Amino acid sequence: MPDSPTSAIDPADWPGLRAQGHRMLDDMFDHLQTLHERPVWQPIPTATRAAFAEALPQGPTALAVAHERFMRQVLPYAVGNTHPRFMGWVHGGGTVVGMLAEMLAGGLNANLGGRDQMPLEVERQVVRWMRELFGFPEGASGLFVTGSSMANLIGLLVARTRALGTASRDTGLGADGAHLVAYAAMSAHGCIAQAMAIAGLGTQALRRVPVDAAHRMDLCALERLIADDRRAGLEPFLVVGTAGSVDVGAVDDLAAIGRIARREGLWFHVDGALGALGMLAADIAPLLAGIEQADSIALDFHKWGQVPYDAGFILVRDSADQLAAFASPAAYLARHTRGLAASSPWPCDLGPDLSRGFRALKTWFTFVTLGSNAIGAAISQTCALARRLRERVELEPALELLAPVALNIVCFRVRCANSDRVNAEIVADLHESGLAVPSTTTIAGRTAIRAAIVNHRTTAHDVDALVDAVLTRGAARTHLRASPATA
Ligand SMILES: Cc1ncc(COP(=O)(O)O)c(C=O)c1O
Numbered sequence: 421m422p423d424s425p426t427s428a429i430d431p432a433d434w435p436g437l438r439a440q441g442h443r444m445l446d447d448m449f450d451h452l453q454t455l456h457e458r459p460v461w462q463p464i465p466t467a468t469r470a471a472f473a474e475a476l477p478q479g480p481t482a483l484a485v486a487h488e489r490f491m492r493q494v495l496p497y498a499v500g501n502t503h504p505r506f507m508g509w510v511h512g513g514g515t516v517v518g519m520l521a522e523m524l525a526g527g528l529n530a531n532l533g534g535r536d537q538m539p540l541e542v543e544r545q546v547v548r549w550m551r552e553l554f555g556f557p558e559g560a561s562g563l564f565v566t567g568s569s570m571a572n573l574i575g576l577l578v579a580r581t582r583a584l585g586t587a588s589r590d591t592g593l594g595a596d597g598a599h600l601v602a603y604a605a606m607s608a609h610g611c612i613a614q615a616m617a618i619a620g621l622g623t624q625a626l627r628r629v630p631v632d633a634a635h636r637m638d639l640c641a642l643e644r645l646i647a648d649d650r651r652a653g654l655e656p657f658l659v660v661g662t663a664g665s666v667d668v669g670a671v672d673d674l675a676a677i678g679r680i681a682r683r684e685g686l687w688f689h690v691d692g693a694l695g696a697l698g699m700l701a702a703d704i705a706p707l708l709a710g711i712e713q714a715d716s717i718a719l720d721f722h723k724w725g726q727v728p729y730d731a732g733f734i735l736v737r738d739s740a741d742q743l744a745a746f747a748s749p750a751a752y753l754a755r756h757t758r759g760l761a762a763s764s765p766w767p768c769d770l771g772p773d774l775s776r777g778f779r780a781l782k783t784w785f786t787f788v789t790l791g792s793n794a795i796g797a798a799i800s801q802t803c804a805l806a807r808r809l810r811e812r813v814e815l816e817p818a819l820e821l822l823a824p825v826a827l828n829i830v831c832f833r834v835r836c837a838n839s840d841r842v843n844a845e846i847v848a849d850l851h852e853s854g855l856a857v858p859s860t861t862t863i864a865g866r867t868a869i870r871a872a873i874v875n876h877r878t879t880a881h882d883v884d885a886l887v888d889a890v891l892t893r894g895a896a897r898t899h900l901r902a903s904p905a906t907a
Pocket of ligand 1: 510566567568569570609611662664665666691692693694720732
């Protein structure tokens, strides 16, 4: 047995480690300070990819060497969502303070499954802030999770347990479970159907409610579907409203859905992955009216909240419902009134995870150091930029707007022959050029260039650069296609 007080895993040379650590921090500061000088994304060279197919290392490598590899082989080939001209999918830009908080959390190595520790009070602080933001009562519970895919799943599982009773956790879904049906707009995120599958209810038990011209849930259709299902002997139990649809950023009429849910005795869950934090922005919050009536809300701090990945969150109006769905007795997790096993309930009583990281710390640092007003202002700014992009699209005869712009997402395309193919090629061209990264989606069967402006670093100049690049690539592509035909 070694009798040294130091572990073989901890560094032998602390001064050397300190210098190397400072170099790593400085490199990351340099990277973040000069983002705009680099391509948003670039293809991964074959040799770089192959470098990560090596055998399990048996001996050590110097930290400086591993760091040099990170700088050369990893950092330049990431998704690029920190870059101001990243507008693909719905990715947040991150914050420098969030990065620093991640380092502190890593050093602390806290496990936030439970126990009486101050890190849990930091998470509880964020839960209180979310209660305040959404006008939820004192008895509301909240939990950090990976992202809204998990938060929506937890919301659905709480609603399912509420509908079937806590005993269903032992007996399974049974005959009653086979009758449960839920409702979400056609435009709802795919993770809602996925949650139905994981919950054992089946995706067919999710009614996809048609949407109106603004891509919002058609409320008459919702009421009709509920009535049809009741007539058929089924048991409607849940309606999911979306605050910011993934494709176009549409916000369902949450107040009306809340009224229907109450009248029909349904659980009202809001998927606010993209849009719920719009409550921080005075010009966006009115669009979310009714969210305060929800029984549960899923949201992502890693999107509009700009907190580094990952930082999803579920808020449940009545903690008793969340506890009923997840709390489980276990001798090794016994609670006491004194000592480290005090401070019940614990986060492991509110969701499926027992071991959990300290996601709350980077969120707390982001809110405390920046202030919620600055985050709200960044949210407003992304929506103003989306309006600017929409105006530019409307003014360009070569471009066509494919969906209304409610928040921060603009779907458009170049008008041309073979436009589905050509617009997809334009997007891939842009990615490979490193100039800008929009993504694609399909609107009414047509391929759209989709710019989701989430990053707080994006400026009007970046939006103009995107439009100019689309026009240039579009002209080149349509010219290329026209040439063989005219030759
Ligand atoms: C509306 C909506 N719901 C759910 C999700 C899934 O969230 P996450 O990627 O954090 O799991 C997204 C992701 O973009 C989304 O836009």
